Amino acid sequence: MNSPLSPSAVAQPPIFTPHDFRKALGQFATGVTIVTALDALGQPVGVTVSSFNSVSLHPPLVLWSMANSAASLPVFMAGTHYAVHVLGAEQKELAMRFATKGIDRWAGVAHQPGHSGVPLLDGAVATFECFNRSRYQEGDHVIFVGEVERCGYRNEAAPLIYHDGRMR
Structure with missing residues (x-):
């Protein structure tokens, strides 16, 4: 008898x-986040991510994923810590900035160091x-599971949503 966690058959081709x-x-609306970390030289790295979800309350766990082709993947694979930022509706421009390749994503972006x-x-x-x-x-992705050490929120803000290929 197979356990509920082991597959009993092979998936059929799509x-x-x-x-x-x-x-x-794209018909499933998701929130929009930016995940940040520090590279091996201590320089900030960040990327826009819509694949964020809760996993567990005890211990507090969240997950997100990144394409194998992402330039910053090695930073997130090697790093010990990262931060996930759920964006507000007024932060669409920031989300677009951290999704754009070949620019200085951090130019003029207000931030401070977290506890790590x-x-x-x-x-x-x-x-x-x-x-x-x-x-x-x-x-074609790596799934990251993070153990939440600190969190914060503000109630009055409307979230930025990604649906059908557009941020709203």
């Missing part, structure tokens, strides 16, 4: 295109300072 899969996933030194962005709806607990290679 009968849809990658485009169809992306469009279907990781940069914390000013004005986020919520912030989760995490120990980089686990990393799982799945498909």
Whole structure:
């Protein structure tokens, strides 16, 4: 008898295109976050991420994922800490900045060091300072599980939402 955690069969090949899969996933509205860390030289790194979710209350765990092709992946793979910032509706420009390649994402961005030194962005709806607990290679992404060491939030802010390929 198979346990609930072990697969009993092999998945069937998909009968849809990658485009169809992306469009279907886009129908699920997600929050928009920026994940920040420090590289080996102590320089700030950050990236816009919409694949953020809670995992557990005891211990407090969250997860997010990053494409294997992301330039900053090695920083997040090697680092011990990172911070996840849930963005407010008024922070669309900041989200776009941290999603853009080939620019100085940090120019003029207000931030201060968190308890582990990781940069914390000013004005986020919520912030989760995490120990980089686990990393799982799945498909074309790495899933990061963070153990939350500190968190904060502000109630009055509306969240920035990503739906159907657009931020709203």
